[in-house]
Amino acid sequence: MSIEKYRRNFLKEVEERVEEGHWVKMCMQCGVCAGSCPLGPHWEHTPQKIFMMIRAGKREEVLTSDSMWMCTSCYNCIVRCPRKLPITHIMHGLAYLAKREGLVPKNQPTAQFGQMFWDNLVKTGRVNELKLSLGMYFKDGFGQGIKNAMAMQSVGLGMMKAKRLNPMEIMGGHGIKDKSGFSAMLKKARELEDARRKLA
Amino acid sequence: MAKKQYSFYPGCSSQSGASSSNYLTSTQSMVKLLDVQLNEIPDWNCCGASIGYAGGGELPRVALSARNIALSEQHNPGQEIVATCAACWLATREAKERLDHSATLLAETNEALKEAGLVFKNEAPAARHMVEVLIDDIGYETLKSGVKKPLEGIKIAGYVGCQTNRPFGIDGESFENPMYLDKLVESMGGEAITGYDQKVTCCGGALAFSEPEKSQKQIKDIIESAYDHGADMIVTPCPLCQANTEIYQGEVNKRYGTKFNIPVTYYSQLITVAYGGSAKDAALDGQIIRATKLEEIAGK
Numbered sequence: 315m316s317i318e319k320y321r322r323n324f325l326k327e328v329e330e331r332v333e334e335g336h337w338v339k340m341c342m343q344c345g346v347c348a349g350s351c352p353l354g355p356h357w358e359h360t361p362q363k364i365f366m367m368i369r370a371g372k373r374e375e376v377l378t379s380d381s382m383w384m385c386t387s388c389y390n391c392i393v394r395c396p397r398k399l400p401i402t403h404i405m406h407g408l409a410y411l412a413k414r415e416g417l418v419p420k421n422q423p424t425a426q427f428g429q430m431f432w433d434n435l436v437k438t439g440r441v442n443e444l445k446l447s448l449g450m451y452f453k454d455g456f457g458q459g460i461k462n463a464m465a466m467q468s469v470g471l472g473m474m475k476a477k478r479l480n481p482m483e484i485m486g487g488h489g490i491k492d493k494s495g496f497s498a499m500l501k502k503a504r505e506l507e508d509a510r511r512k513l514a
Numbered sequence: 515m516a517k518k519q520y521s522f523y524p525g526c527s528s529q530s531g532a533s534s535s536n537y538l539t540s541t542q543s544m545v546k547l548l549d550v551q552l553n554e555i556p557d558w559n560c561c562g563a564s565i566g567y568a569g570g571g572e573l574p575r576v577a578l579s580a581r582n583i584a585l586s587e588q589h590n591p592g593q594e595i596v597a598t599c600a601a602c603w604l605a606t607r608e609a610k611e612r613l614d615h616s617a618t619l620l621a622e623t624n625e626a627l628k629e630a631g632l633v634f635k636n637e638a639p640a641a642r643h644m645v646e647v648l649i650d651d652i653g654y655e656t657l658k659s660g661v662k663k664p665l666e667g668i669k670i671a672g673y674v675g676c677q678t679n680r681p682f683g684i685d686g687e688s689f690e691n692p693m694y695l696d697k698l699v700e701s702m703g704g705e706a707i708t709g710y711d712q713k714v715t716c717c718g719g720a721l722a723f724s725e726p727e728k729s730q731k732q733i734k735d736i737i738e739s740a741y742d743h744g745a746d747m748i749v750t751p752c753p754l755c756q757a758n759t760e761i762y763q764g765e766v767n768k769r770y771g772t773k774f775n776i777p778v779t780y781y782s783q784l785i786t787v788a789y790g791g792s793a794k795d796a797a798l799d800g801q802i803i804r805a806t807k808l809e810e811i812a813g814k
Contacts, residue, residue: 333567333571333572352715352716352718352732353721353728353729356728383568384721384725384728386564386676386716386718386719386720386721386729387564387565387676387677387719387720388676388677388680388716388719389676389677389680389681390676390680390716392680392681393680393681393683393689394689402681406567407567407572409567409568410567410568410571413568423724423725424565424568424720424721424724424725425568426724427565427568427720427723427724428565428566428567428568428569428720428724429568429569431563431565431566431568431569431720432562432566432568432569432570433569435526435559435560435562435566436569439557439559439560440526440529440559440560441526441527441560441563443526443527443532443533447723450723450724468764469761469762469764469765472761472764472802473533473761473802475802476536476799476800476801476802477531477535477799477800478531478532478533478534478535478536478800478802479531479532479533480530480531480532482531483531487531488526488529488532490557490558490559491557492557492630495629495630495631495632496559496581496630498629498630499577499581499626499627499629499630499632500570500574500577500578500626501629502625502626502628502629503573503574503576503577503622503623503626504570504571504573504574506573506622506625506626507571507572507573507574507622508571510573510618510622511571513571
């Protein structure tokens with residue numbers, strides 16, 4: 315595979331294959347990102363560590379880390395970084411590469427939810443919140459799904475009462491008109507990006 | 515032309531029966547009262563939001579926003595795109611910025627758009643958030659002059675959150691302590707909790723749904739600080755901030771043994787009520803935690 319040529323140089327691979335990856339070499343290891351991240355206590359590796367690990371060639375450790383999936387996209391790291399690295403986007407890019415390389419930790423819930431979100435929006439052009447919620451509840455099977463739905467019952471009922479969750483959305487719900495043009499556009503976009511980033 | 519007109523991008527969560535449908539209803543009432551016209555972008559699609567990165571790489575996500583911008587250029591030529599949702603605004607603005615800066619991305623995006631019979635001409639001005647229209651195009655003084663029912667006696671914590679504040683933010687505001695929500699509250703005659711220290715704290719974003727055990731601490735801190743400062747209500751410009759801090763208050767109470775019950779509203783609901791709109795106009799029936807003080811003023 316073409317990625318073989320990168321094996322001995324992970325930084326180069328990140329520069330070419332990860333969204334905004336060319337910024338990684340600019341990190342000066344100050345740690346402001348790590349200190350600013352709201353999910354900081356839950357990161358196995360902070361962005362600061364991830365950047366150092368990339369430069370140290372630790373491909374496997376970086377791409378199998380579940381840290382990138384803990385990014386809530388709050389952009390605190392970006393606005394505080396003294397070197398203006400687009401850290402949020404690099405984390406998203408690393409997460410996406412990990413997914414494409416099949417290295418995401420098994421059952422990482424945010425990775426699963428993110429994929430469900432994407433599949434959901436691709437289908438009709440707009441997000442169907444009811445199907446997305448049910449998909450998340452039932453991702454680990456029917457029994458667990460019922461348990462999850464029961465546990466969140468009061469939340470769901472409150473939402474329905476306020477007319478902010480419509481059970482009829484299960485029938486299809488909102489969507490765009492030009493679904494075929496929309497799918498063709500996304501298919502082409504993916505092909506072009508895959509070719510440019512050498513994603514199989 | 516008397517009316518100010520904008521090309522409007524409402525976003526998925528604002529649609530009928532979706533989690534921030536009360537945001538759209540109150541926005542529509544608000545703009546009517548402010549004599550602003552919103553022209554919805556025909557056949558707009560989802561922006562990919564902040565969790566879309568998991569399933570779509572950079573180009574597919576940029577294509578999502580580029581499609582909306584292209585449709586806006588085609589149907590609402592010359593009009594600025596205005597979004598009410600923080601993520602919609604951010605994604606649209608960011609896509610345009612990337613397309614402005616990369617010829618490769620621009621060429622590839624247009625190749626993809628061709629499949630949908632569209633072209634990104636890059637004629638549309640940068641996307642704006644609805645609060646920018648209020649602050650920059652209308653202004654606090656003008657907003658204040660139209661108040662019919664001042665929100666007297668309501669203490670309101672302005673929760674700005676992340677994506678309306680970062681990475682772009684509102685022009686002239688600081689990332690660490692933006693003041694515009696406080697100023698909007700005061701313009702409507704309410705009492706802003708200016709010492710509210712959690713106004714830019716992240717609500718946990720999509721993790722509130724996928725990894726609640728990690729994100730509920732964020733939500734707790736945001737609500738707790740509002741309580742500690744004596745707030746009657748929280749106000750926010752972001753649909754996900756609103757949803758996470760209102761919907762999960764019960765879950766936070768279960769996890770932390772707290773007894774929070776504080777309404778979380780949108781600025782559009784405050785303005786609609788202060789401008790004399792009814793509780794229904796302000797979509798106060800869409801609250802899960804009733805905003806009773808606001809309902810009282812609306813009913814006066």
